[in-house]
Amino acid sequence: MTATLVTDPVIDELIGICGPDNVFADKSSRVNRARVPAPFPVHRWAEHVPDVVVLPTTAEQVSEVVKLANRHRIPVVPRAGGTGLTDGAVPLRQGIVVDVKLMNKILELDLDDRTVTVQPGINMLKLNEELQKYGVIYPDDPASYPCSLVGGRIGTSGWSLIGGRYGHTRDLVISFQIVLPTGELIWVGDGGGRKVRKSSTGYQLKHLFMGHQGTLGIVTEAVLELVPRPEAEFAAFFSYPDYETAWRSTGALARSGLATLAGVVLFDEWKLAYLRRDDEAYIPQPDDVRCVVATAMYGTTDEVRPGAKRLLRIGKDTGGAYLGDEISQGDWASRHDRYATPLHGRLRDGQVVPMSWHCEDASINWTQLPAVREKWHDIVARLGDRFRIFDDWGMFAYTNAAFKPWGDYLTEIDVGIWEQELDDEAWDAWVTAKRDIAAVSIAHGGSISACHGACRAGEVDLVPEEMGGGWDVMKKVKRVLDPLNIMNPGKYLLDQAYEDGPS
């Protein structure tokens, strides 16, 4: 375990590395980098405030900061957009937060080999605004699309709303440069070629670092995939009278084999009840709309139009009713930007209270979705029976596989939490509920997280169980690459790698 030693001489050294304008020790800069939208014990906020924040502009500066941290045994936590739904960017032991937001440049655009090289602090929406004029797009599309950054997408191994067509972050990032926990700069990808998509040389190191949650280094540059900008978009939302019909229709739509199909999303009855209560698009829907399935396609017009006709037929033949252009197009457009939603929840007497959105996720196979859904809602209902501050906002299931939208689903349950009312007892109950949710996922052959990462309190306890023998390998990798436990110490239970002391 490391100790916090950010003294004035250390801050002077940081200023020497990053410059006087890019080192912040004031309270506001530090407090605002203590949390992310993931479940967070707001009543213990002070425990997570870093000692100092640096905003480097080059990979060499990042490397020097990490080397300094090793010399002084100071924890380092990287932070990109701070939009994660797990707590990778939340410091557990204070220390130095390396905020990469100033590293936001496009370094090279290669329209021949179809890549763009960027720094980690660039946002996908802003990148695509620039790419639009060249007729290409970087199709990584999380719910935080307007505000998350490339570095964070790599740090969480993110999931994309249109990944069924274009792949997810791990597929779209071809290679990247990373500062190792000891300060060395290396490139990882498939083999050594920075713009090579497929190689059989050596171990696949890109995947080792993808989803690192700040425990294995800091990404400083990335080569990204470019695809042709879509000529046409098509979104169709279908309604269903019951979950069973909607679930079977989801499977049929996802297995359709339509190459332009980018994603299929199943909204369960709890989600519809929540939306009918609090979302302008669903409030006017008739009572027999109990579940919804959303679909979207992207590609050339010549592909999308006939594909869309077939998709509409499949939806109708499997019990769905098309909800119309306004809700289909409008709701789909809003799916690219779910962080803009103003949030409130309800107590059981119907009274409105301010609530924050929390989202527990897992990877679940299609066959297991109905059973998992029942068990997850039971867990949240029991939590709500004990504490009025929790509100079940329903579940989504999104197609999860890359390039072929079938098989397993990013499965989410959204829970509203009245955070101002949190105390230790309610937080402990919430963490227990999160652990129970993860246990259900594992019991049904799934994975604890499809897109957020599994290092949140509660579910992280079950990572060794899910990983099996791989957990020992994960600990060995951590200890070899980070001998002093500098990078995000305490995260992912990886202190276990040092139980007999630092190497």
Add this chain to the structure above:
Amino acid sequence: MIGFRLSAQRPPDPRRINDVVVQRIEHVYEVDPALMRDHFQQHDFPAWDTRRIVDSRWEHLAWMHAHWADSVVSGEELMSTEE
């Protein structure tokens, strides 16, 4: 620049949509004020500003469509040609 107009301040009277929702302006659904009593209360909001936000939201959605693709295919149009 439009100056102050009293008639643009006050929203129309609400009509009930369901047990928990009322509506004063098209596309804008409001929580029943009776359910915003104990923990925080609804703000008074000028009608012109509500309409501005609604228009801005439509612009945002149109912008997002244009950001992702050159055109949007209409399901209603496809279904009408299918008959």
